[in-house]
Amino acid sequence: MKKIVAWKxxxxxxxxxxxxxxxVVQVDPTQHDTFVAALRDADGGIGSSVRITPSMLEGATRLKALSTISVGFDQFDVADLTRRGIVLAHTPDVLTESTADTVFALILASARRVVELADWVKAGQWQHSIGTAQFGVDVQGKTLGIVGLGRIGGAVARRAALGFNMKVLYTNRSANREAEEAYGARRVELPELLANADFVCLQVPLTSETKHMIGAAELRSMKKxxxxxxxxxxxxxxxxALIEALQNGTIHGAALDVFETEPLPADSPFLKMANVVALPHIGSATHETRHAMARNAAENLIAALEGTLATNVVNREVLVR
Incomplete structure (x- = not known):
């Protein structure tokens, strides 16, 4: 019987x-040497939220497939896995709707200052009718710019256009005809999107091309x-650059579910900013979706080991060898 390592x-x-x-061999990924030893003796592996480096796979000659319980795969060196002939599978479909819900929750929370004002009420500061100091901004009828109109971006566009009568601008490597026809989305270059959007929503994977794609210059080109x-x-x-833009009033605010360092450090300036909504990377974090992701990842892994996996493959070139 084939052997797999589960690190989650x-x-x-x-x-x-x-x-x-x-x-199934279940391991604690914080026990690094034990984890690496288990990988060297396995045919496959399943887990998430742990960086798998090339050095960890040295000597893992039996390893044929890894399955991440996530849509993102930046924890893996895909080129190295491909060189080794190891299939990498992910779960891009099952988390689309719950993640799009989170994105729209961020839009609404930041526009209407939900977190800030909820804390204000709990602190006992609601002692009279609210005034302009507590006002937010409308979402309905505004312009949403989506950077990366894939599955999740498309689901966000649907909520925006059909639910909130928003105009949708988007950038993408290729045109999304479905979104254009169904939601009136209009494909533009990034500078035009940044200059015209009331809300700029990032829905791109992390690659060498997308790292720090929003910097000081891009923030300055957005509406105040x-x-x-x-x-x-x-x-x-x-x-x-974002911290400085928020402190200087270059842009109005930010709503963030992801950060360069997670968990967010206790001394992060984001934690002291009233115009920032910060969440602990909850994009797909519902009971239903996380269960579906785990099941999908397990099915991906078994199919990969059996040589029948045809979808959800990150490095498809391995399949044609």
Missing amino acids: PLPADVLSYLQQHVQ SAILINASRGATVDEQ
């Missing part, structure tokens, strides 16, 4: 499913009234 706790039914097909929304990867934004 799995729901009981998902673990049972895996055990029907393979021997604009709000930056990031639920993709923290390093797509130059955080120091």
Whole structure:
């Protein structure tokens, strides 16, 4: 029977499913040497939120497939896995709707100052009718700029256009005809999007091209009234530039579910800013979605080991060898 390493706790039914097909070795990834030794003796692996470096795979000659319980795969050196002939699978579909919900929650929370004013009420400061000092800004009818109109971006566009009558601008490597026809989305270059959007929403993977794609120059090109929304990867934004832009009033605010360093350090300036909504990377964090992701990742892994996986493959070139 083939052997796999699981470096993240799995729901009981998902673990049972895996055990029907393979021997499962569960490891604590913080025990580095034990983790690496287990990988060297395994045919596959499943988990998330742990960086798997090339050095950790030296000597893992049996390893044929890794399955991440996430849509993002920046914890892996994909080129190295491809060179070794190791399939990398991910879960891009099952988290689309819950993550889009989180994105829109960030839009609404930042526009209407939900977190700030909830804390204000709990602190006992609501002692008379509110005035302009507590006003927010409208979401309905505004312009939403989506950087990266893939699955999640498309789901956000649907909520924006159909639910809030928003105009949708987007940038993408290729045109999204479905979003254009169904939601009136208009494809533009990034400078035009930044200059015209009331809300700029990042929905791109972290790559060498997207790292710090939003920096000081891009922030200066946005409206002073604009709000930056990031639920993709923290390093797509130059955080120091964003902090300065927020402090200087270059943009109105930011709503962030991801950061360059996670968990967010206790001394982060973001924590002291009233115009920042900061969440602990909860994009797909619902009971239903996380369970579906784990099941999907398990099915991906078994199919990869059996040589039948045709979808959800990051490095498809391995399949054609």
